[in-house]
Amino acid sequence: MSPREDDITGWLGQQRQLSPAEIPIGIGDDMAQIALAQGSSVLITTDMLLDGAHFDVKTAGLKRVGYKSMAASLSDCAAMATIPLAAVVAVGLPRGFSEGELKELHSGVITAADRYDCPLVGGDITSWKGAGRLAVCVSMLSKPGGKPPVRRNGARVGDVICVTGSLGGSGLRKHLDFEPRVKEALKMVRIADLHAMMDISDGLSTDLNRICTQSGVGAWVEASALPISEDAKGRADPLDAALNEGEDFELLFTLSPDQWGKLRRLWSDPTPITEIGRITEIGHMEIRLPDGTVAPLEPGGYEHLMS
Amino acid sequence: MSPREDDITGWLGQQRQLSPAEIPIGIGDDMAQIALAQGSSVLITTDMLLDGAHFDVKTAGLKRVGYKSMAASLSDCAAMATIPLAAVVAVGLPRGFSEGELKELHSGVITAADRYDCPLVGGDITSWKGAGRLAVCVSMLSKPGGKPPVRRNGARVGDVICVTGSLGGSGLRKHLDFEPRVKEALKMVRIADLHAMMDISDGLSTDLNRICTQSGVGAWVEASALPISEDAKGRADPLDAALNEGEDFELLFTLSPDQWGKLRRLWSDPTPITEIGRITEIGHMEIRLPDGTVAPLEPGGYEHLMS
Numbered sequence: 001m002s003p004r005e006d007d008i009t010g011w012l013g014q015q016r017q018l019s020p021a022e023i024p025i026g027i028g029d030d031m032a033q034i035a036l037a038q039g040s041s042v043l044i045t046t047d048m049l050l051d052g053a054h055f056d057v058k059t060a061g062l063k064r065v066g067y068k069s070m071a072a073s074l075s076d077c078a079a080m081a082t083i084p085l086a087a088v089v090a091v092g093l094p095r096g097f098s099e100g101e102l103k104e105l106h107s108g109v110i111t112a113a114d115r116y117d118c119p120l121v122g123g124d125i126t127s128w129k130g131a132g133r134l135a136v137c138v139s140m141l142s143k144p145g146g147k148p149p150v151r152r153n154g155a156r157v158g159d160v161i162c163v164t165g166s167l168g169g170s171g172l173r174k175h176l177d178f179e180p181r182v183k184e185a186l187k188m189v190r191i192a193d194l195h196a197m198m199d200i201s202d203g204l205s206t207d208l209n210r211i212c213t214q215s216g217v218g219a220w221v222e223a224s225a226l227p228i229s230e231d232a233k234g235r236a237d238p239l240d241a242a243l244n245e246g247e248d249f250e251l252l253f254t255l256s257p258d259q260w261g262k263l264r265r266l267w268s269d270p271t272p273i274t275e276i277g278r279i280t281e282i283g284h285m286e287i288r289l290p291d292g293t294v295a296p297l298e299p300g301g302y303e304h305l306m307s
Numbered sequence: 308m309s310p311r312e313d314d315i316t317g318w319l320g321q322q323r324q325l326s327p328a329e330i331p332i333g334i335g336d337d338m339a340q341i342a343l344a345q346g347s348s349v350l351i352t353t354d355m356l357l358d359g360a361h362f363d364v365k366t367a368g369l370k371r372v373g374y375k376s377m378a379a380s381l382s383d384c385a386a387m388a389t390i391p392l393a394a395v396v397a398v399g400l401p402r403g404f405s406e407g408e409l410k411e412l413h414s415g416v417i418t419a420a421d422r423y424d425c426p427l428v429g430g431d432i433t434s435w436k437g438a439g440r441l442a443v444c445v446s447m448l449s450k451p452g453g454k455p456p457v458r459r460n461g462a463r464v465g466d467v468i469c470v471t472g473s474l475g476g477s478g479l480r481k482h483l484d485f486e487p488r489v490k491e492a493l494k495m496v497r498i499a500d501l502h503a504m505m506d507i508s509d510g511l512s513t514d515l516n517r518i519c520t521q522s523g524v525g526a527w528v529e530a531s532a533l534p535i536s537e538d539a540k541g542r543a544d545p546l547d548a549a550l551n552e553g554e555d556f557e558l559l560f561t562l563s564p565d566q567w568g569k570l571r572r573l574w575s576d577p578t579p580i581t582e583i584g585r586i587t588e589i590g591h592m593e594i595r596l597p598d599g600t601v602a603p604l605e606p607g608g609y610e611h612l613m614s
Contacts, residue, residue, distance in 0.1 A: 005432050008406060008409060008432065009432075011410075012413065012427075012430070015413070015417060016417065016420070016421075016426060016427070018426055018428065022426075023393065023426060023428050026426075026428050026429070027427070027428065027429050027430070029429075031429070032393065032395065032428035032429040034349075034392055034393045034428065034448060036343060036347050036349060036450065037345070037347045037450075038344070038345040038346075038347060039345075040343050040344045040345055040347050042341075042343060042349050042448070044351075044393070044395055044428070044429065044446070044448060045395070045429065046395040046396070046397040046429065046430060046431050046444065046446050047397065047431050048397035048398065048399050048431050048433045048442070048444055049433075050399050050433055050434075050435055050436075050439065050442075052435065052436045052437055052439070053433060053434065053435060053436045054433070085341055086330065086339065086341045086351070088339065088351055088352070088353040088446060089353070090353045090354065090355035090444050090446075091355065092355050092357050092399075092442050099315060102315060103318075106319065106322070110322060110323065113323070114323075119323060119325055119329075119330060119333075120319075120323070120334070121325065121330050121333050121334065121339035121341065121351070122333070122334050122336075122338070122339040122351065122352065122353065123319070123334070123353060124353050124354050124355050124444075125312050125315065125316075126355045126356075126357055126360060126361070127357075127360065128357055128359065128360060128440070129357075129359045129360045130359055131438065132357065132359070132439070132440060133435075133439060135355070135357075135399050135442045135444075137353065137355055137397050137431075137442075137444035137446075139351070139353050139395060139397075139444075139446035141341060141349070141351060141448075143343065143344075
């Protein structure tokens with residue numbers, strides 16, 4: 001998703017008024033929530049991954065493609081602190097794709113399904129008639145993890161902004177074998193009240209902008225505080241990689257300073273959590289650079305639609 | 308899905324034992340069923356439609372592509388006599404696909420969503436980097452319609468075999484603007500107990516074979532009883548079109564002669580239901596031809612994977 005896609009998503013969300021009683025969370029979050037009988041509910045996400053755009057099947061190998069396809073949806077479950085329930089996988093296969101290749105793709109899907117206790121329960125197998133590259137679409141269900149799903153629109157002025165793990169350089173390898181932060185998200189909401197959360201798929205600058213826009217707030221980020229990954233440090237501009245490269249699949253969230261104090265104190269998980277900035281009442285985002293200057297921070301994330 | 312795809316689906320279904328308490332219906336039916344708290348449950352289906360395979364975007368137009376993509380999944384809800392709840396749509400767009408084109412595609416999705424009371428609640432927009440044609444993947448949730456979902460594996464020896472509507476010739480136009488039999492299916496299960504049901508997407512011969520295989524039974528079909536569509540009558544071989552052309556998106560179901568009598572008596576819907584044969588204990592399918600001969604009926608449906 002890109003800024004231009006955000007406009008389209010906004011437009012799409014305005015086309016029909018969804019009943020909050022039936023659809024408590026609709027278009028614009030990491031997952032939609034559908035209310036069911038007796039107060040229960042289910043959440044759903046869908047992700048389409050394309051050969052040449054989200055993976056290169058020749059260099060990645062089919063097993064890692066299958067894993068990544070599932071992991072991207074699992075990361076959406078994490079982004080709202082929900083518990084994965086089940087997945088369906090639809091594939092559009094290139095001509096001549098063999099049964100052996102399909103089984104290799106499947107083995108990656110199953111690796112993720114087993115690791116995150118999210119069974120594969122169905123799917124659809126189709127093939128391109130002429131030229132056409134591999135398309136994999138995973139749709140996944142989850143359920144609330146004891147607390148209401150954490151949305152993008154709840155950030156409040158004064159909130160601490162945090163991220164899990166490290167940022168940037170994902171294109172080198174992490175984007176194919178990252179660990180969706182499912183258990184980390186569930187642990188966090190057991191310890192503290194989070195105001196807003198999403199996963200970083202299009203880069204910190206773009207995704208933080210989404211939280212700000214949807215919450216009606218601004219933000220500043222401290223450049224020197226960003227947990228820049230080892231792989232990003234090999235990039236020409238490590239800070240740019242951490243802000244804009246995308247596909248980090250880490251969690252970006254905000255919470256009150258109080259709750260952040262509690263979370264930091266009680267957090268014993270090996271996955272680090274880092275404070276990177278604050279939510280403000282100004283109408284835009286800023287970055288505080290190491291030389292002491294403050295610059296506007298623009299959403300510069302990966303642009304799917306324009307490319 | 309083709310016979311070869313059935314083998315793969317069978318293989319896929321055997322890879323992991325799903326817990327019946329958590330996943331009452333897994334791989335191999337029109338939808339999978341996921342159990343939730345307090346006895347409630349939700350069903351899910353996913354369908355990937357590809358330009359050049361399931362539609363030709365140039366001749367069909369984007370609105371009809373959007374409609375068909377939703378309608379195919381709605382037909383899966385009908386196939387199990389369940390009530391559509393919500394849909395998510397993921398698209399893989401060709402380069403240069405405009406916002407206007409996206410809105411046209413969306414208008415078809417929304418037409419179906421409104422008509423069948425199945426709101427669009429989310430999605431994913433991605434684009435091919437190089438050459439690549441339009442891929443649309445709809446995933447849809449439904450809930451049981453008061454009775455348990457009707458599966459493929461419940462056909463019993465002596466059952467009457469029926470279909471809704473008419474068969475064959477769908478490629479001419481019906482495959483783009485068919486009416487998924489959602490309300491018909493729900494009406495039928497309110498009147499009678501159905502033993503097995505599915506929608507005809509790959510042709511009667513292929514899909515009846517699936518019911519027979521999954522139920523461990525055989526069948527005969529009376530050729531002269533088949534409701535051959537007007538469009539099929541224009542085909543070189545209308546019977547072959549009715550048996551094998553596919554994409555009819557009509558319902559194929561079986562029930563006891565008793566229940567069939569009741570259904571026939573009480574059925575007042577404009578959509579016709581026709582008795583076409585019987586479930587037998589022989590291990591294969593037969594067709595009774597107008598000249599009095601009986602021939603083996605082979606699954607000859609549309610072969611996605613081999614083509």
